[in-house]
Amino acid sequence: MSRSGPPPPAMQAAVPARPSFLARPGLLLERETSLGVILMLPAGIILLAFMGYPFVLGIWLSLTDSMIGVPGTFIGLKNFSDLLTDSIFVQTTGNTFVYALGTVPVKAVLGLLLAILLNARMPFQNIVRAAVLLPWIVPTALSSLGWLMIYDGVLSPFSWLFMTWGWTSQKIPFLGDPTLAIISVMVANIWRGIPFFAVTILAGLQAVPSELHEAAAIDGASPWQRFLNVTVPVITGVTLIATLFSIIWTFADFQLIYVLTRGGPANSTHIFGTYAYQMGMSAAQIGVGAAIALYMFPILAFFAILLLVYLRREV
Amino acid sequence: MVGSWTWSRRLTFYIPLALFLIFLLFPFYWMTIVSLRPTTETVSGRFNPFWIHTLTLENYQFLFTDTTFPEWFKNTLIVATASTAVSLFCSVLAGYALARLRFPGSNFLGVGIFLAYLVPPTLLFLPLAQVIARYDLFNTYWALIFTYPTQLIPFASWLLMGYFRTIPKEIEESALIDGSSRLGSLIKIILPLALPGVLSAGIFSFTLSWNEFLYALVFMSSGPMKTIPVGAVTELIRSDVLGWGALMAVGILGSVPVAFIYSFFVDQYVSGLTAGAVKG
Structure with a gap:
């Protein structure tokens, strides 16, 4: 590492045997330990200032009665305990679980099916793959505007279609009826999430060596047996990882519901994110909003740790 | 027989794929046609909503x-x-x-x-x-x-x-x-x-x-x-x-x-x- 050679004899008494960083600041960039810390600094500072610090501040806010523009006082766990008796919060919690646990399995199964289809050779392969990715990659707020109109009480093309076919005599209140509304936002969520599963599982499928399939075929395995014994073991890992990611994202979702219903009608589609926004921003009760958001934390932490443990075992 | 147009291939491959494509792309199709026709046409209720009657860039x-x-x-x-x-x-x-x-x-x-x-x-x-x-x-x-x-x-x-x-x-x-x-x-x-x-x-x-x-x-x-x-x-x-x-x-x-x-x-x-x- 030392490119300077030994110091001249006259100086040897003055400088310590180990070159000093004060004398040679450049050495900080050559030593592994110091360079490692320095290279982590830009990322570390941003993550600490705009993620770590707000997280701690959020915990503090949730323990106060802060309003927007009014610094609050410490009230202990009152926000958290009040929420437990808040019927809208209880409903929000139920909605969030229905929303997440009702969509993730559907996304996973449909995504797996689509991945298998996309793994076959077909005409226009790249165009088809790029096309199915669209729901996942375009801004959700904008595609949700498309769904907003598809679900419109008056202009919905499906109301028109079903009335033309004689399936129904009146327009369908996709977002106006509490039960229909939660189903409608879930369908839009499934629509957005399928490509993520499909592409992730497709990447896993492509990692299956074709020799394995050929060897199994020579041994007389049927296509179904080959799928079960060759493909499934390889894609179980990716599918599980994608599922855990999806659960975390769906629990913490916001924009799709904000655009489609803002939590309505009658709070039937409120999830943690939208209710935290309503209380923290619209109703200006930051302390309560922060507490609602923090109620997500144990759930997210549980799945994050699960993901971490699984990934560490895999690697 | 990858890529051949047998009936079983159509049933197990092209039909499911087509259903996926319709579901995943329909919102984009819908946004495109609504954006390319006068909004008065969209709301009039006199035309098939799945198609464009008058093409326009006014939106x-x-x-x-x-x-x-x-x-x-x-x-x-x-x-x-x-x-x-x-x-x-x-x-x-x-x-x-x-x-x-x-x-x-x-x-x-x-x-x-x-x-x-x-x-x-x-x-x-x-x-x-x-x-x-x-x-x-x-x-x-x-x-x-x-x-x-x-x-x-x-x-x-x-x-x-x-x-x-x-x-x-x-x-x-x-x-x-x-x-x-x-x-x-x-x-x-x-x-x-x-x-x-x-x-x-x-x-x-x-x-x-x-x-x-x-x-x-x-x-x-x-x-x-x-x-x-x-x-x-x-x-x-x-x-x-x-x-x-x-x-x-x-x-x-x-x-x-x-x-x-x-x-x-x-x-x-x-x-x-x-x-x-x-x-x-």
Whole structure:
């Protein structure tokens, strides 16, 4: 590492045997330990200032009665305990679980099916793959505007279609009826999430060596047996990882519901994110909003740790 | 018999694939046709809603002449480009350190960065709004340029870490022996070899910034400072039915840049996902 050679004899008494960083600041960039810390600094500072610090501040806010523009006082766990008796919060919690646990399995199964289809050779392969990715990659707020109109009480093309076919005599209140509304936002969520599963599982499928399939075929395995014994073991890992990611994202979702219903009608589609926004921003009760958001934390932490443990075992 | 048009192949392959394509693409088809016909036609109820009777660009024209859409577009472009640059800079350095250097706490930091990827904006936006207010950054680009990287750096660092690890150590060691500095070898040797990874991380960062909604909604409340998704949702949803054409037009225009980028890099994206999510 030392490119300077030994110091001249006259100086040897003055400088310590180990070159000093004060004398040679450049050495900080050559030593592994110091360079490692320095290279982590830009990322570390941003993550600490705009993620770590707000997280701690959020915990503090949730323990106060802060309003927007009014610094609050410490009230202990009152926000958290009040929420437990808040019927809208209880409903929000139920909605969030229905929303997440009702969509993730559907996304996973449909995504797996689509991945298998996309793994076959077909005409226009790249165009088809790029096309199915669209729901996942375009801004959700904008595609949700498309769904907003598809679900419109008056202009919905499906109301028109079903009335033309004689399936129904009146327009369908996709977002106006509490039960229909939660189903409608879930369908839009499934629509957005399928490509993520499909592409992730497709990447896993492509990692299956074709020799394995050929060897199994020579041994007389049927296509179904080959799928079960060759493909499934390889894609179980990716599918599980994608599922855990999806659960975390769906629990913490916001924009799709904000655009489609803002939590309505009658709070039937409120999830943690939208209710935290309503209380923290619209109703200006930051302390309560922060507490609602923090109620997500144990759930997210549980799945994050699960993901971490699984990934560490895999690697 | 891959690719042959037998009946069983149609039943088990082309029909399911077609159903998926119809489901996944219908909203885009719908937005496109509504944006390309007069809104009076859309709301008249006299025509088949699944088709265009009169073709027009008036909805797009309206966006450019009667709304602040051009401003939103500029804001989104500036914020997405700057956040991507900041994130790539931080992630290249962090990814290299985590992949190549042994230093105290490196394992802990690696796990920390991975967990940061799982922190959703909904958990932090309220306290973060306080932080932004304290630094007087509301309605400035900095509010988003500083906060978006918290969502981007974790993924980009992990992805790049994966790429850096695939580069044989010997290449770098021989450069170091030849007198190159550590940073010099990172810039001149490692980075060019990891270019596909840098590109994937860049695409990912740019689209995520382009698409972000919650932080932009909370931190950019002034009309001309809004990003496209926020501007569309907060200013173009109108109570009367005649706003639909422009709303669908902004949906299409705001989606085209990311769709365009991805149509070129779809394979990169798939391999990037595996490098980041699976190997990571």
